[in-house]
Amino acid sequence: MNNIKQLQALISKEIERTEYGQAPRELYEPIEYIMSLGGKRLRPLLTLLAYSLYKDDVESVLRQAIAVEVFHNFTLMHDDIMDEAPLRRGKNTVHEEWNHNTAILSGDVMLVKAYEMLITDQASLTVEVLQTFNQCAREVCEGQQLDMLFESRREVAEEEYLNMIRQKTAVLLGFSLELGGLLAGAEKQNCEALQKYGINIGIGFQLMDDLLDVYADKEKFGKQVGGDILSNKKTFLLIKALDNAKGEQKKELEGWLEKKQFDPEEKVKAVTKIYNDLGIKELTENTMNEYFEQGFNFLRRIDAPLHRKSVLRKFTESLAAREK
Template sequence: MKSTEQLLELISKEINQQKYGVEPDELYEPIRYIMDLGGKRLRPLLATLSYSLFKDDVKSIIPQAIAVEVFHNFTLMHDDIMDEAPLRRNKPTVHEKWNNNTAILSGDVMLVKAYEMIMSEEHPRIMQVLKAFNRCAAEVCEGQQMDMTFETRKTVDEKEYIEMIKLKTAVLLGFSLEMGGLLADTTEENGAALRNFGINIGIGFQLKDDLLDVYADAEKFGKQVGGDIISNKKTFLLIRALELAKGKQKQELENWISKTAFDVKEKVSAVTEIYNQLKIKELTEELMNAYFIKGFESLKAVEAPLHKKAILKKFAEGLINREK
């Protein structure tokens, strides 16, 4: 079984060599641009690690693994338009560098390309893979719509938030792992366990992101710490704080949320202090770890060699302990 470093090298090399189309250049250049921005390549890596639990010829599924990354970046391209985001991985977003219409069209081509790559090779279970992909793609859209709806709502509860991050982020990790298992011809039970493993670590992964946005070391984080606080983003931390805050504390928190003009550092510092008083960091870590534990229980249920599962487990543990 190849190491995660070897698999990442294989994935990156294939992404760099990928051709998306030639003319018109204005349509295809944005695709090359966003795919070159990098990122963790988490989803194709999970697909290849999952496949490697059962078979060794991992090169044979690289097109399908990269298809998931192409789809992921398609969603990012369209999300950035909806969020009016100026930056993606510290570079101008596609709609900023080109325009909204180009970003929409280029994203559409990426979705088509993802399907083409999934179907690039004959496989007895390809229709099963496509069915699972269709389900996942619809769920990702549902999660994005929930996220946008939350922006206009005064309150969101914890259950709704977890469901949103499950759909928007976690199901694609679950599909990546499930697809690897399906392409390796593993059992339905193994496929389901791998999907559940991915969904649960995906929820934990997003909760860790929420935590890092407030508590990360600014130098290691690579982006502005406190961005969620500045924008009043309804993360688990804010939702929980609004539930727990009482009296003067609640009044102060709601006051900061309602302000349209404020000093950025002062707001981040004040809201973080309220989080500290309410032990929000500890509560977030507790919930995050509960989802990771649940995920590892699903991985334990997968019937595969222990030494191979250990590589996948070690990689997931790295997500828990990351600092950016």
């Protein structure tokens, strides 16, 4: 089975019937709540697509695939606390709906549950899966810490930023794909290529998000366009603009970054004009496309039937072709 909609339906059904615990309800209700908020369910889907490169019985690894989504939502729950975010997917965040302490504890239980769900019926495979997951989870935490550190730094180098998004976002996509390969018994070089494929497209997707925040159609984007500009978030676009701006242009950009009071629309318009004058959109698109192409190069190296790889490639291409 490799039809995307069928796989998505399987994932949704498995999430709905997954139990996290019974009592106290105040500990487990927040988990059921955040897992019910939806989202793209991209990570478990990638696990099933990678598994489908070699085997057809995807139902047998649904539990492990959902583990990745449980871990992802654990990171979101804790990120929301750190960011003091009021909303997640249009609904109250867990710490808003309950409280900070409950959100922390519920998140901790989600991490434990993810480990529990990753256990397979083969001891040696379980050890390999958990060792790989541990490396991924550690890097996700490192990436989140770097992201927070960057908020208080005046300058962030391009290489530092790319490494941060690799750790915070991309390595989990890489693990999702690698997990599918491991569970299918794929050879080591194929599992490694799956991981590198995921990491490269993950960096590409984050660069795309940076672009969309400035250049997306407001009606299609689903959130405020220019939010990163208003919060002075150190995205790839801002880093490149600070690197390339000179003279009065640099002075104007730094002036907007230092202003505490401003008209939001005016700031977004002014900073976007600086980006346009410097060709930042094109620079970002070029870097984004380089990472996508590197990812597809790793996909080409994977030893699997072409018609099965084409499903994974077409799905990735559909994500990379989101409307700007």
